[in-house]
Each structure stands twice: as C-alpha cells, then as structure tokens.
Amino acid sequence: MARKNKKSLHNTRCPICCILPPHLLQSVAINGESHHRNWAFQTLNLSAQIRGRRDAVGNLFFAPSPGVKRRTIYNAKNTQNLPGILVRGEGDPPTTDIAANEAYDATGATYDFFYEVFERNSIDDKGLRLDSTVHFGVEYDNAFWNGDQMVYGDGDGELFQRFTKCVDIIAHELTHGITQYEAGLDYNGESGALNESFADVFGILVKQRLENETALETDWMMGEGLLAPNVKGTGIRSLKAPGTAYDDPVLGKDPQPAHMRDKYMGDDDNGGVHINSGIPNHAFYLAATEIGGYAWEKAGKIWYISLRDRLRNKADFKTAADTTIKVAGELYGVDSSEKTAVENAWLKVGVI
Ligand SMILES: [Zn+2]
Numbered sequence: 001m002a003r004k005n006k007k008s009l010h011n012t013r014c015p016i017c018c019i020l021p022p023h024l025l026q027s028v029a030i031n032g033e034s035h036h037r038n039w040a041f042q043t044l045n046l047s048a049q050i051r052g053r054r055d056a057v058g059n060l061f062f063a064p065s066p067g068v069k070r071r072t073i074y075n076a077k078n079t080q081n082l083p084g085i086l087v088r089g090e091g092d093p094p095t096t097d098i099a100a101n102e103a104y105d106a107t108g109a110t111y112d113f114f115y116e117v118f119e120r121n122s123i124d125d126k127g128l129r130l131d132s133t134v135h136f137g138v139e140y141d142n143a144f145w146n147g148d149q150m151v152y153g154d155g156d157g158e159l160f161q162r163f164t165k166c167v168d169i170i171a172h173e174l175t176h177g178i179t180q181y182e183a184g185l186d187y188n189g190e191s192g193a194l195n196e197s198f199a200d201v202f203g204i205l206v207k208q209r210l211e212n213e214t215a216l217e218t219d220w221m222m223g224e225g226l227l228a229p230n231v232k233g234t235g236i237r238s239l240k241a242p243g244t245a246y247d248d249p250v251l252g253k254d255p256q257p258a259h260m261r262d263k264y265m266g267d268d269d270n271g272g273v274h275i276n277s278g279i280p281n282h283a284f285y286l287a288a289t290e291i292g293g294y295a296w297e298k299a300g301k302i303w304y305i306s307l308r309d310r311l312r313n314k315a316d317f318k319t320a321a322d323t324t325i326k327v328a329g330e331l332y333g334v335d336s337s338e339k340t341a342v343e344n345a346w347l348k349v350g351v352i
C-alpha cells in the first residue's frame with residue numbers, strides 16, 4: 001500500500017497529550033478534600049503552563065540507529081525541569097528507583113510491540129530515541145507526551161498511584177507520538193477523540209501482548225492499578241464498556257459514551273477528546289472480539305495501517321469507519337469475516 005506523503009512535522013505535532021482528562025481533575029477540584037483539591041489544581045495549572053511552553057522544546061532527540069531500541073530515563077527530582085538528570089540509558093542495569101525501571105521496561109515493551117508486530121522502528125519509524133522523565137513535579141497526577149518525550153508524575157498516592165505503574169498508560173502516551181508522525185490527528189473534536197482512541201487501542205494492545213491474552217480473555221480496561229485502593233473504580237477507561245471504569249465521590253463518574261446517540265457535544269476537554277473516544281474505542285473492541293484471537297494480529301493491523309497510511313489530520317469518526325472497513329477488505333478480502341466484523345462494529349456504535 002502506498003504511503004501518502006507526510007505533512008511537515010511542524011503541522012502535525014499534537015499538543016500536550018495527558019492521560020487524565022480535565023473533567024476528572026475538575027471533579028477532584030470540586031468534590032475532593034482540601035488536599036485533593038490542591039493536587040488537582042496544581043496538576044491542572046501545571047498542564048496549562050506546559051502547553052504554553054511546549055513549542056519551545058524543539059526536536060532535539062533524533063538518533064539515526066535503525067532497528068535499535070534506545071531508551072533514556074531521566075529524573076526530574078520533583079521539579080518541573082525537563083528532561084532532568086539521566087538515571088538509566090539503554091542497556092544499563094536496573095536502578096534502585098522503581099519508577100525509572102518501570103518507565104524503562106514499559107517503553108521497551110512498547111518499542112518491541114511496534115517493531116515485532118508492525119516492523120515500525122520507534123515513534124518516527126526512524127529509530128527516534130525514547131526519552132522519559134519520572135518524578136515530574138510534586139505529587140503530580142498525570143502523565144503526558146509533550147511532543148518530544150514522555151513525562152510521568154508520582155501521583156498523589158490517595159487518588160492516583162505513580163503513573164509508571166501501568167504499561168498501557170506508557171504505551172498510550174508513546175502512541176500519541178506515533179500519531180503525531182503519521183495521521184497527525186488534530187487534537188479537538190472527533191479527530192482529537194480518534195487521536196485519544198488510537199492511543200488507548202495500542203496502549204491496551206501492548207498490555208494484551210505482554211500478558212498473552214486474546215481478545216475474549218482480556219478485560220479491556222485502561223489504567224488498571226492506577227487508581228489508589230480506596231477509589232471506587234477499576235481503571236480510567238473501559239473499551240469493553242465505556243462509561244463504567246469508575247464511579248467515585250471524588251473522581252465523579254466515567255463520562256464515556258459507547259454510542260453516537262450519547263456523544264458529548266460540549267467544549268470541555270477540547271470538545272470531549274477523552275470522552276467521545278469511548279465510541280471508536282468500543283468499535284475497536286467489537287471488531288477485535290468478533291474477529292477473535294489476539295487483537296493485535298488482525299484488528300490491530302487494520303487500525304495501524306489506517307493510522308499510518310490513510311487517515312490525516314481532519315479525519316472524523318465516519319472517515320475512520322470507512323477507512324478501517326476499506327483496509328480490512330484490502331488486507332483480508334472484500335468478502336472476509338474480518339471486513340464484516342469491522343463494519344458490524346461501526347454499525348453497532350452508530351457511526352455508519
Ligand atoms: Zn492521551
């Protein structure tokens with residue numbers, strides 16, 4: 001399949017892509033105890049500051065080493081200075097810092113996933129060095145890709161645990177990097193929800209492959225283990241049942257829809273990028289479970305080819321549906337059960 005010409009990177013860079021949406025932090029700011037509220041405000045304010053700063057960061061970390069995984073882990077030592085102090089490079093033995101080791105291992109699992117399954121050499125497919133900073137800020141309740149590197153907070157410990165705990169969250173953030181280099185999906189409205197959804201899809205696929213789980217065995221829950229034990233919820237987003245990941249007095253209720261009739265139409269969260277992603281997320285789940293087997297092998301390949309070669313920055317849900325159906329037909333045949341499964345999936349969520 002011919003790959004379309006890439007737009008210039010300058011135009012396709014996504015803004016700061018945080019794992020936690022603003023509505024969740026706003027709920028904490030409204031409903032939490034005073035120290036919870038402080039954490040939430042700090043995280044919201046810091047995220048806004050970083051958004052303002054990110055254009056100055058620049059692309060400093062290109063390293064032409066095809067097919068070779070290169071990871072560097074930095075420690076911000078609870079400051080907001082990026083990247084911080086180098087604590088572990090590629091091939092170095094584990095450190096005594098569990099967050100640094102988790103970031104190193106999960107980044108490696110994500111690199112291996114894309115290289116071994118899709119022959120993709122890092123985020124840019126040219127061996128980009130994968131830089132991560134741990135211990136960003138003080139009790140910072142988020143993780144994000146800033147256009148150049150991954151950044152992880154420690155969490156406040158009462159609502160959220162450290163953000164390096166979950167391989168799917170780390171893979172989610174790195175997928176934002178891939179999307180930036182490929183489809184470049186604009187980070188608002190339906191294209192933004194697709195950007196979030198592709199990050200969840202490949203995030204969860206990295207985890208499923210690590211755990212050797214088929215589409216029918218796995219639980220399809222993003223961020224399992226991220227919520228502190230006393231929070232009422234199992235994770236931050238469910239691809240199987242959007243809207244059911246958490247329902248907590250402080251965090252509020254998971255607002256994700258699973259169908260177009262419940263699509264969020266407001267302006268918050270860049271037009272609901274973390275909310276309406278429930279619709280394409282659920283479509284992927286439906287397609288993958290109807291196809292069966294390991295979800296990354298067929299459904300994942302259909303979604304990956306669509307992201308890499310077909311979708312561009314203004315794509316909406318309908319475009320994603322048409323594209324994935326067409327790609328499924330090209331890969332497996334126009335009368336294939338795989339193509340039918342993808343069609344059925346988008347029908348069931350009301351997009352076609
Ligand atoms: Zn995201």
